[in-house]
Each structure stands twice: as C-alpha cells, then as structure tokens.
Amino acid sequence: MSPAVRRELALVPVIIAALIVGTILSPTFLTANNLLNNVLVNSSVLGIVVVAESVILISGYFDLSLESIVGLAPMVAVWLVLPSSLGGSGLGIPSWLAIVACFAVSAIIGAINGLLVTKLKLNAFIVTLAMLTLLRGVTTGISGGQTLSRLPAEFLFLGSARPFGISIQIWIFVVVVIVVAAFMQNHPIGRKVYALGGNQAAAASAGIKTxxxxxxxxxxxxxxxALAGLMLTGRIASVTSDQGNGLIFTVFAAAVIGGISLNGGQGTIFGAFCGVLLLGIIQNILTLSRVPSYWIAAIYGLVILCALIFNYLAGARPRRNTQRA
Structure with missing residues (x-):
C-alpha cells in the first residue's frame, strides 16, 4: 500500500473517532440537521478552495492569493451590479454579466501568477503573497471598506437553493471533489500535473509543456x-471588505492533514476532502462545546503540526523498509 493511500485511509478512523467524541460531548452533534447544515455547509466554501490549492500543491507550487480571490471576485460582481447609493459602481450591469466578469477577473489573476512564476522564474510563495496583499487592498478600495448587501436574487441562489432538501453548497462541493478527483487520477492532463510536481525537469524532458x-x-x-467566493456571498447574503481573510491558513491545514505534499507530486483530492471533513467536524465540536474562537485557532495550529509529523512518519516507514530490502 502506497504512503498516500495509507495517509488517506488513516483519516477515516480519525474521523470516526471525532464523530464519537462529538456525540459524547453534545447530544445535538450527531443529528442530520447539524451534520448537514453546520458541518458540511460550513465546510463547503473551505472545501472548494482546498481542492483548488491541492491541485496547485500537487503541481509543485503554492498560491496564497486564493483567499483574496474569495473576497475580490464576488466584490467585483456585486459592485458592478449595485447602484452608487448602496455602495456599488452605479453602472447597473446585469447580474449574469457581472458574474461572468468576476470569473474573468479571477482567471486573469491566475494567469498573471502563472506567468510571473514560469516566465520570470519568480518564487511562487513571494509572488502570490504579494498578489494576496494587492487584491486585499483592491477589495477594500472598491468597497470603501464597507459591506455590500441587498443583493439581487442571482447572488443569493448559491446560498439559498436546496435541491432535494439539501443545500446546493453541499452538492457543489461533492460534485467538484468527485470531478476533480477523477480528472487528476484518470485524465492524461491530471497525470501530467503529478509529473510536473514530481520532477519538473523530467516532465519537460518527457514532452510536457510545463x-x-x-x-x-x-x-x-x-x-x-471565485466560485467559493460566490458561494460564501450567497450564504451570508452580502460581501464584506475582508471576506476570505485568514482562510488560506485553514486551507493549508486541511490539505496537509489530507496528505497533500508541500513538495509537490503527491496526495489526492479524496485525501484533501477527508482533511476538510475532519477540520469541519473538529470546529463544530469546539463550537458546540463553547470553546472560545481564539482557542480554535490554536488547536488548528496544533492539528497542522501533528499532521506534518504523521506525514513524515508515514513517508519514513517505506523508506526504512526499502533500505532493509
């Protein structure tokens, strides 16, 4: 059994143990309402960004600016639609066109990051950190530091729709995980992403257009x-000037816990999904137990450290076995 598969399966009993602990601590924990409307819905936005970051990590890079896109993308869309009296641009652009614009802006940001990393050979960590700061300033600037609300119905759909009685956010999250996981494991381009993260020089020699x-x-x-940002905006029926701030730390926590290697070329989307689910369960348990929010941040840090140690040990075991052979 490969180390990646072992790390993924190791999270399953941990998740089961967390469910048992939650049930013991709170009688309302193991209910359909709590698991669906609190754990899964609250984890959906995070999960979408974790999937995005996991693919980038597998390719051998980082992108810290994703948290700022979660705020900027919906802010641009809402700002284009709302009248000036509500803090918008006053242009009154149709909602569907504004949503297209928000995705276009996000794609341009991603392309700029990619070009700076590949063409100028700049460090991805520094480039995306600078982009994070830039986008955060732009988001605050166009909103005037205010929260934009009274949104059109099109922006509320991703937060209010409930197909078959289940929040559409859960459906989107599950579909994204399944599609991206299948793509990364089975599609030639997905396998090329793994090759890129494993050894970029070898990937280029093999004919991959890195x-x-x-x-x-x-x-x-x-x-x-951007999709995650629109989902969050739909759920809270507004877009704040600091939307997404601090999200990237939890994103990396979930990815690392799920077995995504920070060195590239290793990990799976299913593992990242398990990491998101575990963090969502832990946060829900802490919330039901009325643990102060500042302690939740500290516990997240501890979980990351434990995950790093576990991943190291999981990788060290097969290396020792190989040496003995």
Missing amino acids: TKLTIAVFVFGALLS
Whole structure:
C-alpha cells in the first residue's frame, strides 16, 4: 500500500473517532440537521478552495492569493451590479454579466501568477503573497471598506437553493471533489500535473509543456476560488471588505492533514476532502462545546503540526523498509 493511500485511509478512523467524541460531548452533534447544515455547509466554501490549492500543491507550487480571490471576485460582481447609493459602481450591469466578469477577473489573476512564476522564474510563495496583499487592498478600495448587501436574487441562489432538501453548497462541493478527483487520477492532463510536481525537469524532458500547464493550474485554482467566493456571498447574503481573510491558513491545514505534499507530486483530492471533513467536524465540536474562537485557532495550529509529523512518519516507514530490502 502506497504512503498516500495509507495517509488517506488513516483519516477515516480519525474521523470516526471525532464523530464519537462529538456525540459524547453534545447530544445535538450527531443529528442530520447539524451534520448537514453546520458541518458540511460550513465546510463547503473551505472545501472548494482546498481542492483548488491541492491541485496547485500537487503541481509543485503554492498560491496564497486564493483567499483574496474569495473576497475580490464576488466584490467585483456585486459592485458592478449595485447602484452608487448602496455602495456599488452605479453602472447597473446585469447580474449574469457581472458574474461572468468576476470569473474573468479571477482567471486573469491566475494567469498573471502563472506567468510571473514560469516566465520570470519568480518564487511562487513571494509572488502570490504579494498578489494576496494587492487584491486585499483592491477589495477594500472598491468597497470603501464597507459591506455590500441587498443583493439581487442571482447572488443569493448559491446560498439559498436546496435541491432535494439539501443545500446546493453541499452538492457543489461533492460534485467538484468527485470531478476533480477523477480528472487528476484518470485524465492524461491530471497525470501530467503529478509529473510536473514530481520532477519538473523530467516532465519537460518527457514532452510536457510545463509553462502552459503551470499557468493553467493557477487559472484553475483562481476560478474555483471565485466560485467559493460566490458561494460564501450567497450564504451570508452580502460581501464584506475582508471576506476570505485568514482562510488560506485553514486551507493549508486541511490539505496537509489530507496528505497533500508541500513538495509537490503527491496526495489526492479524496485525501484533501477527508482533511476538510475532519477540520469541519473538529470546529463544530469546539463550537458546540463553547470553546472560545481564539482557542480554535490554536488547536488548528496544533492539528497542522501533528499532521506534518504523521506525514513524515508515514513517508519514513517505506523508506526504512526499502533500505532493509
């Protein structure tokens, strides 16, 4: 059994244990209402961004700016639609066109990140950190530091629709996980992304167009983050000037817990999904137990450290076995 598969399966008993602990601590924890409307719905936005970041990490890069796209993308769309009296541009652009514009802006941001990393050979961490700061400033600037509300119905759909009695956010999250997981494992381009993260020089020698693939990966991550931003806006029926701030730390936590390697070329989307689910369960347990929010952040940090140690040990075991053989 490969280390990646072992790490994924190891999370399953951990998740089961967390469910048992939650049931013991709170009688309302193991109910359909709590698991669906709290754990899964609250994890959906995070999960979409985790999928985006996981694909980028597998390709061997980082993108810290995804959290800012979660805020900027819906802010641009809402700002284009709302009248000036409500803090918007006053242009009155149709909602559908504004949503298209928000995805277009996000794709351009992803393309710029990819070009700076591939063409100028700049460090992805520094490039996307600078982009994060830039986008955060733009989001605050166009909103005037205010929260934009009284949104058109088109923006509320992703937060209020409930196909078959289940929030559409859950459906979107599950579909994204299934489609991206299948693509990464079975499609030739998905396998090329793994090759790119495993050894970029070898991937180039094998005929993979690493520059185009890297740019495409960054664009893909940005588009998924825009979707997550629209989902969050629909759920809270507004878009705030600081929307998405601090999200990237939890994103990396879920990815690392799920077995995504920070060195590239390893990990699966299913593992990342398990990481998101585990963090969502932990947060819900802490909330039901009335643990202060500042302790939740500290516990997240501890979980990340434990995950890093576990991933190291999981990778070290097969190396020792190989040496003995």
